[in-house]
Amino acid sequence: MTALLDLKSSVLRQVQRSQSLRSRRETPSTPSSPLTHCPGPLPTRVSEESMEFFERTSSILQKQESMLWTAQAESQRGASVVAPPLEHVDQAFISDHTSRRELDLLYEEAVYTVVNRVGVPSPEYISSEEEMFTYLRKVFDIGEEEHDIILQKVHESKRASFSLRVSVIKAKNLMAKDANGYSDPYCMLGLLLGQSPREAEEKKERKFSFRKRKEKLEKRASTKEVLAATCIQVTEVKPETLNPVWDAHFVFDIDDVHNDLLHLDIWDHDDDVSVAEACKKLNEVSGLRGMGRYFKQIAKSVRANGSASSGSEENADDFLGCINMPLNELPVNGFDKWFKLEPRSSASKVQGECHLIMKLFTNQRDTTLTKRETNVAIHKKLLTQILEYEHANVKREPYNWNGLVSPPAWTLLTHHAVQTDLSPLQQAIIRWQCYSSHHRGQRLCYSLLLRLLRAIDADWDPPAVRGDLERQLSDSFRLYTEHCLCLMKNMRQVFPCTSPAAITRFELMLRGVGYMQSMQAFKTVCPLRNELHMDITTVVKKGTAEWYENIISQYKPEEGSLEEQLKRLVHVLDAVCADAQKAHHTYNKLFHSAVKVDFFSVSYRQLEKLVADDVNIAMERVCGTLEQENSKLTQSMGETIFELFISLKILKGYREFLPLKDAKMLALTGFHNWFKSSIHKWLQIVHERSSDRIRRAVDMDKLEPMLQDKHSSSAEEVTACFSQVREIWSQLAWPDSAGAFIFVTRLTDNFCSEAVCYSEMITRKIERNQQGRDHKSLTGQTSFLPPLFFLHCFLSPCLLLPSPPPPAPRLPPYCLPLFHLSSAAAPTWGGSPYLPLPPSLSPSPPLSASCASP
Known part of the structure; x- marks a missing residue:
């Protein structure tokens, strides 16, 4: 002073x-x-000497700005990088390859699916059987001679037997038949047997109805001629409504999938013993004779009430409309649409629409795999084989493949899913299993995996997922989670900030993991892993410690003279400061928005503690040397100590980004005390x-x-x-x-x-x-x-x-x-x-x- x-x-x-x-x-x-x-x-x-000294000192003082400039330059250079670094994972996550014997059986299943295709294909499907076989030979690496043998075996096997699933959901805007301005509607539906082309031409203009007027019914020779149907089902009666909701589901066995026809009637329930009551006794009859008696009972209920006088139609159910749907007009994926109600004759007056869901599927398949495994397991193997082939033929950015397959592959997979009666939820689960498993060996676009998770969440129905399917879904979630955790542990190498493509992939991966954690499906099948953010915090700590050990092994600060050790330690500190900068500016935002984990706090506190331990030990050796008699601090040593001090100051400065409670007790809080004696000599x-x-x-x-x-x-x-x-x-x-x-x-x-x-x-x-x-x-x-x-x-x-x-x-x-x-x-x-x-x-x-x- x-x-x-x-x-x-x-x-x-x-x-x-x-x-x-x-x-x-x-x-x-x-x-x-x-x-x-x-x-x-x-x-x-x-x-x-003096000018170089001040130049070096100024560069040390501007180190933090230099780090920012370097990071920006690296980011700009990285923008031109085509592919991000490889995502190496443990080999335990990669599935085993399929044997040749299993591939041959799977090829037979694929050929059987092509031969037994049904439904009207959409424009994106392949209709040529030869084109489909050419594609399959490439996928399974099958020669033409082997293909002919398997095709002959398929032709000699039994053809697939089909069934029709019909869901009568609801109707709207029906006609009012009762005095109160409403109706009491119910549906009666069944399959009409297939007709020859000549018969179909003769009856082209004729409308069929399960209910005929009395005078027309009496002209028929038999009840079989009156009602040429293999099976009849009926819904419940919905009283006093013009917009009934039935949500009834039925299954019909099909004799001729190319010629049979689905017929549906909607009636207004009026009498005490109506068609609705008669149809409820369907399960009580068996055989043709029983079916004949059943049809007579229906006809009797149409003609009159059991207690009404003959010739009276006052109690007959009123007709509200019908739908005729030839099965050969069904698309491959079936129908889910509103059908306009049709009259049974030109004199009928009807109105309204009916919402139906119809889908064909096979109830019997004659293949080797079908006799040994479930339809879910077979479809999963088929999709896995196709993914391997399709991904191998992606020419541009295979690491960013969005999972879209070629038209032949899509045609085969769709037909197989339809024929084996896989629900949308089952298909979503199978796609997720196959794509996530394939991703562990060959990288895919993470946005694809996120879409697959959303598809499962949209169709999630816990009662529909039981047994093996639930266990397989749980395993797939577990394996994918462990795969992502492994990548998070090595994120500094796998997703470097210098590669914008890698950072984009990392963000999508984190969003996928965060979305999975919130899924009801994940909580149901993986009840013990609901605290996924704790696992993420654990792997972040482990990955940070391993990264620091790698930096130590790279620079080896324990080797050489004391001055060389300090210089090596400065390089370690520079790497840690650069990592803290990346953690704050890039990684922390991704972690916080996707998985609600404060990445910066976790990694910084651990690195700060590790650095403090190493620098404290090194400065104790320096102070011990300087305190010796006749010891002098050389200019080179002084510059190194000064640079070490500035690097520690920069690292400590990042504490301002920590929560207040975490910034109070840090190992670097009093680090300046380690430099007291050396700073005097530096001045x-x-x-x-x-x-x-x-x-x-x-x-x-x-x-x-x-x-x-x-x-x-x-x-x-x-x-x-x-x-x-x-x-x-x-x-x-x-x-x-x-x-x-x-x-x-x-x-x-x-x-x-x-x-x-x-x-x-x-x-x-x-x-x-x-x-x-x-x-x-x-x-x-x-x-x-x-x-x-x-x-x-x-x-x-x-x-x-x-x-x-x-x-x-x-x-x-x-x-x-x-x-x-x-x-x-x-x-x-x-x-x-x-x-x-x-x-x-x-x-x-x-x-x-x-x-x-x-």
Whole structure:
């Protein structure tokens, strides 16, 4: 404190004794000025050792900015990378390949599916049987001779037997048949036996109905002719409604899938013993004779009520409309649509629509695999084989394949799913199992896997998933979760920030894992893994520790001399700081938005603890060496220690992104205490380099007359030197006030001695170069005092306080000419332009002794 006061008083006295700076400023310069600064650039190397020292020091101080620039440059270079790094995983996750025998049996199943195709194909399907067989031979790597043998075997086997599943969902806008303005509708439906082409032509215009008028029924020879149907089903009666909802489901066995026809009637229930009551006894009859009696009972209920007089139709059920659907007009995937109700004759008046879902499937298949395995297992194997072939033929970005297969593959898979009666939920589960299993060996687009999960969630029905299917779904969730956790553990190598494609894949993967965790299906089949975010936190910790160990093994900070160990440790710290930066700017946002895990807090706390342990041990060895008698800190060692300190300071600075509760107890909280003894010796090195730089600046100063500039080159160089030393102290940001005061005193002594030394040297040089000339004229037109005013008005108020430093004080008006440099004439140092003082300085009232005191 006393040294600073003495310094300020000395500078003020010098100003008072010297010629008025204000009058000097107003005096115009003339061409005959004996000494001004040369406008040319400063010498590129004022002092080789001292300038290199300050260059290295400045690069250390700008390390954090350099890291940001480097990360941006790497990201821009990575944007041109076509493929992200490989996603290596454990071989235990990869499925075994199928044997040749199993492939032959699977090929037979595929050929059988093609031969027994039914339904009207959509435009995206392949209708050519030969084209389908050509594709299958490529998928299964089957020769033409082997194909012919298997095809002959399929033709000799029994053809597939088909059934029809019909769901009568609801109807709307029916006609009102009752006096109350409503009806009591019910449905009766059945399959009409197939007819020959000639019969179909003769009866093309005739409409069939399960209910005929009495006079028409009496003309029939038998009930079999009256009702040519293999089976009749009936829904419940919905009273007093024109928009009934039945949601009834029926299954019909089909004799001729190409010629049979589905017929549906909707009736208004009026009598006590109606068709509805008669049809409920369907399960009580058997055989043709029983069916005949059943049909007679239906006809009787149509003609009249059991207690009504013959010939009366008052109690007959009223007709509301019918639907005729030939089975050969059904699409491959069936119908799920509203059908307009048709009249039974031109005299009938009907209205409204009926919502039906119809689908064909096989109830018997004559293949080897069908006799041994379930339809779900067979379809899964078939899809797996097709995926292997399709993915192998993707030419562009196979790692980003969206799972779309070729038309022949889609045709085969659709027909097989329809024929084996796989529900949409079963198909969604099978696709998820196959694609997620395939992904563990060959990368797919993660958005595809996310869509497959959403498909399961949309159709999820717990009662429909039981037994083996539930166990298989649970296994697939578990394996995929473990696969993703393995990738998260190695995310720094697999999903680097330098590859935008890898980061995009990582984000989609995390979103998929987060979505899976919220799925009802996942919670049902994997009840013990609902706390998935805990598993993620665990693997993040493990992956961070393994990554740090890899960095340690790469740089080997325990090898070499003590200085080499510290340099290696600096490289480790730089890698850790870069990782903390990536964690905060990139990874943490992905983890937090997708899986609600604070990645930065988890990884930073672990890395900070590991770094603190290693650096503490290394600095204990350094301090032990420096405390030995006659020990001296070399410049190279001092620069290394200073760089280590700055790297630790940068790493500690990331604590501001931690939650408040996590930032209180950190291992690096008091790390500056490890550097107390070494910082004292480091400041001595700075002082020596500054003194050497000042001496060389004076030696290189050319006293040449110029028109405008009023500063000598040495004055600017010394001012820049003081600015850089001040920046070193500012970046140290010593947090301990007591320790900071000691360092400030040391720095003040150094500045004072350097300023006095400069004044003496420049005065002697002027005297030598201006022998016989007027010194008053020289000092009246040229300024050599910027270092003194810098020290007095700019440096000392900031040195007294720890970080952060206060705003720079304003200079008095009479000091402005000493510090003004235009941007065009700004000298360069270390390849970058600089100004002796920050441009924020502006005029203010003269600095009085009271306000200048610390």
